[in-house]
Amino acid sequence: MPSQNRFGRRNFFGSSIAAAAAVAAPAQDTFDFDTPYSRVGTDSTKWDAQIKRYGKDSILAGMGISDTDFRTAPVITAALQKRMQHENWGYLTMPESFRESIINWNKRRYGITIRPDRLLLATGVHPAIISALRAFSPVGSKVLLLTPTYDGFFGDISAAGCKPQECPLKQVNGQYQLDLEALDRRISHDTNSLILCNPNNPTGNVWSRQELTAVGELCTKRRVVVLVDEIHCDLVTKGNQYTPYSLLENREVVNNSVTFKSASKSFNLSALKAAWMFSDNAEYMARIAATGHSGDINTLGVVAAQAALNEGEPWLKQLISYIDGNHEFVAEFVGKRIPLLKYTKPQGTYLGWVDVSGLIERIGASEKAAKLNQGRPAGARPVTAEMVVQDFLVKQARVQINAGTNYGQAGTGRMRMNLGTSRKTLEMALSSIASALQKV
Numbered sequence: 001m002p003s004q005n006r007f008g009r010r011n012f013f014g015s016s017i018a019a020a021a022a023v024a025a026p027a028q029d030t031f032d033f034d035t036p037y038s039r040v041g042t043d044s045t046k047w048d049a050q051i052k053r054y055g056k057d058s059i060l061a062g063m064g065i066s067d068t069d070f071r072t073a074p075v076i077t078a079a080l081q082k083r084m085q086h087e088n089w090g091y092l093t094m095p096e097s098f099r100e101s102i103i104n105w106n107k108r109r110y111g112i113t114i115r116p117d118r119l120l121l122a123t124g125v126h127p128a129i130i131s132a133l134r135a136f137s138p139v140g141s142k143v144l145l146l147t148p149t150y151d152g153f154f155g156d157i158s159a160a161g162c163k164p165q166e167c168p169l170k171q172v173n174g175q176y177q178l179d180l181e182a183l184d185r186r187i188s189h190d191t192n193s194l195i196l197c198n199p200n201n202p203t204g205n206v207w208s209r210q211e212l213t214a215v216g217e218l219c220t221k222r223r224v225v226v227l228v229d230e231i232h233c234d235l236v237t238k239g240n241q242y243t244p245y246s247l248l249e250n251r252e253v254v255n256n257s258v259t260f261k262s263a264s265k266s267f268n269l270s271a272l273k274a275a276w277m278f279s280d281n282a283e284y285m286a287r288i289a290a291t292g293h294s295g296d297i298n299t300l301g302v303v304a305a306q307a308a309l310n311e312g313e314p315w316l317k318q319l320i321s322y323i324d325g326n327h328e329f330v331a332e333f334v335g336k337r338i339p340l341l342k343y344t345k346p347q348g349t350y351l352g353w354v355d356v357s358g359l360i361e362r363i364g365a366s367e368k369a370a371k372l373n374q375g376r377p378a379g380a381r382p383v384t385a386e387m388v389v390q391d392f393l394v395k396q397a398r399v400q401i402n403a404g405t406n407y408g409q410a411g412t413g414r415m416r417m418n419l420g421t422s423r424k425t426l427e428m429a430l431s432s433i434a435s436a437l438q439k440v
């Protein structure tokens with residue numbers, strides 16, 4: 001197995017974008033997810049921001065923020081290159097064909113019918129959720145989150161002037177489950193919305209029809225609007241199936257929801273800023289539009305997302321299978337070689353939710369966090385044991401993964417590891433973690 005020294009002090013892949021571009025193109029109808037593709041030197045959050053934060057030569061693998069390291073689908077690059085040949089970037093009138101691509105993709109893949117007059121474009125799922133919160137949740141009111149869940153929701157809630165109300169998922173034999181009684185108890189007169197993530201980042205739960213219906217019926221009865229973030233829905237592991245919330249049988253439940261989607265996770269287009277939201281409920285969509293919501297997507301974002309939706313399915317199919325293999329690989333590697341960690345293959349997403357409670361205990365991370373918190377100014381975000389583990393893994397293994405407590409109180413004892421990368425990178429990162437943990 002490769003040791004830390006073998007890779008030297010430089011990033012394993014070197015830092016030249018030009019070198020990365022020289023990687024051989026995939027064979028005609030198969031795509032190359034296996035050749036590591038360096039993102040260093042491109043201002044990437046996953047790699048460059050960590051190098052900036054932790055120092056030069058500090059990062060062997062960036063496995064934090066939720067994007068992937070692969071070259072995108074060749075059809076997307078081709079469409080962008082074609083548009084680049086026309087050297088004018090003036091105002092864009094949104095082509096009707098873009099909306100059609102979104103509607104067709106959702107119909108073809110999932111049987112979802114989106115009415116064009118109930119579809120709004122957005123420059124990301126974040127701005128879309130913020131607009132929806134502005135429509136349904138008055139300033140100062142509470143927004144429910146089933147935690148652990150995506151940390152960005154906390155920022156969206158704050159941007160809308162609301163307060164997050166965490167409702168922890170139950171852990172049964174290491175698996176996360178809904179706690180409907182706890183959810184019912186947490187709804188009060190000033191709870192107007194719940195953000196539901198399906199598949200759930202970071203636990204990977206792909207919620208079943210029964211689970212979605214149960215949450216939906218409770219929220220409908222208690223007059224809480226359900227904002228359903230399905231950005232990770234294409235990425236489910238073998239044997240699991242995504243149920244679109246908008247296809248639940250109970251029409252009253254569906255009418256009380258808005259769904260948020262994008263091609264950005266599946267095709268790695270996050271920085272191109274294109275997303276959409278829809279609802280069967282015309283009044284809900286009108287209320288969101290009335291907040292002044294902007295769907296002003298930039299030209300390249302439209303071109304890329306449209307190419308993905310129209311022509312990207314063969315690439316996506318192979319990606320889904322590759323990610324499934326990555327989860328299997330990590331489960332086996334951790335099971336055999338990293339006894340201080342526990343890993344269960346998730347139902348969906350390219351994110352791994354690693355149990356680090358053994359490591360926390362072994363390195364005294366809770367005590368270290370308590371010490372660091374002494375004398376911190378009142379109101380400062382407290383350091384958690386999981387943040388200590390994050391820094392520990394960067395220092396000892398040069399691998400950056402995210403503290404579980406970023407995803408709510410219920411993320412205690414866990415870390416989120418992004419597996420959206422080549423298997424070689426995964427092996428290198430896990431080998432480095434394994435050898436670091438042998439020493440503690």
Ligand SMILES: Cc1ncc(COP(=O)(O)O)c(C=O)c1O
Nearest residue numbers: 066124125126150201229231275
């Ligand atoms: C569940 C979820 N929703 C939304 C986002 C962000 O979406 P966007 O980049 O379209 O604003 C992410 C990104 O990680 C996510 O995981």
